[in-house]
Amino acid sequence: xxxxxxxxxxxxxxxxxxxxxxxxxxxxxxxxxxxxxxxxxxxxxxxxxxxxxxxxxxxxxxxxxxxxxxxxxxxxxxxxxxxxxxxxxxxxxxxxxxxxxxxxxxxxxxxxxxxxxxxxxxxxxxxxxxxxxxxxxxxxxxxxxxxxxxxxxxxxxxxxxxxxxxxxxxxxxxxxxxxxxxxxxxxxxxxxxxxxxxxxxxxxxxxxxxxxxxxxxxxxxxxxxxxxxxxxxxxxxxxxxxxxxxxxxxxxxxxxxxxxxxxxxxxxxxxxxxxxxxxxxxxxxxxxx
Numbered sequence: 001x002x003x004x005x006x007x008x009x010x011x012x013x014x015x016x017x018x019x020x021x022x023x024x025x026x027x028x029x030x031x032x033x034x035x036x037x038x039x040x041x042x043x044x045x046x047x048x049x050x051x052x053x054x055x056x057x058x059x060x061x062x063x064x065x066x067x068x069x070x071x072x073x074x075x076x077x078x079x080x081x082x083x084x085x086x087x088x089x090x091x092x093x094x095x096x097x098x099x100x101x102x103x104x105x106x107x108x109x110x111x112x113x114x115x116x117x118x119x120x121x122x123x124x125x126x127x128x129x130x131x132x133x134x135x136x137x138x139x140x141x142x143x144x145x146x147x148x149x150x151x152x153x154x155x156x157x158x159x160x161x162x163x164x165x166x167x168x169x170x171x172x173x174x175x176x177x178x179x180x181x182x183x184x185x186x187x188x189x190x191x192x193x194x195x196x197x198x199x200x201x202x203x204x205x206x207x208x209x210x211x212x213x214x215x216x217x218x219x220x221x222x223x224x225x226x227x228x229x230x231x232x233x234x235x236x237x238x239x240x241x242x243x244x245x246x247x248x249x250x251x252x253x254x255x256x257x258x259x260x261x262x263x264x265x266x267x268x269x270x271x272x273x274x275x276x277x278x279x280x281x282x283x284x285x286x287x288x289x
Contacts, residue, residue: 066257
């Protein structure tokens with residue numbers, strides 16, 4: 001075959017292949033959401049105070065209100081949102097399959113999770129602790145490493161790994177929701193449970209017989225919104241809105257939601273910058289307003 005014709009043919013095929021993505025490129029989830037007129041959000045219905053069913057039978061919680069703030073900002077009014085109640089084990093599958101537009105479900109940016117989904121920046125700070133009944137004698141993490149302890153875990157690999165690392169002597173039982181974890185402790189089926197700090201503090205406030213460890217299982221982490229990987233436009237919008245909640249035009253709305261569920265005003269994002277500058281100058285930390 002003539003070399004020039006062969007080269008021409010190869011270049012033609014290459015050009016055709018390069019052109020395919022431009023025509024086959026999927027529409028952004030942002031376009032779908034705007035055309036649909038509502039956001040479909042995956043969340044928990046059994047994880048107080050983030051997402052749970054109240055005495056009126058309504059889905060409420062901190063995560064629920066944050067998702068509503070996102071929808072209200074996009075559409076300019078309330079009501080453009082639909083919630084899908086899902087277990088923690090279904091989070092990645094539902095967002096990857098397109099069943100939900102994004103998830104907000106007491107979910108920290110941790111370990112291998114960014115390989116599964118696209119996270120925004122954190123919409124609140126968190127860490128992991130142990131909650132137990134006061135008579136169990138668990139005041140620090142090391143107190144849980146006994147063969148007399150039964151630890152309630154979520155069905156997530158991160159908690160399984162932490163259990164093996166910090167309390168290998170303990171017996172482990174697993175649950176699909178944080179509410180079930182806590183109920184197991186409260187009813188005596190489990191001695192203690194691994195929980196995110198805000199949840200643990202919320203439960204301890206409502207149940208004086210409970211105590212939360214003073215030390216942490218993990219370094220401070222970020223609870224974040226997660227969406228399907230590969231959709232930059234949709235992720236950028238979500239990330240931008242979260243950033244504005246933490247330290248921009250949405251901060252006051254965010255602060256009202258935070259105070260409603262945790263009883264205090266959240267630190268403004270610029271507070272952390274100020275602390276870093278003070279530390280660099282050798283000055284002591286300043287309390288948040």
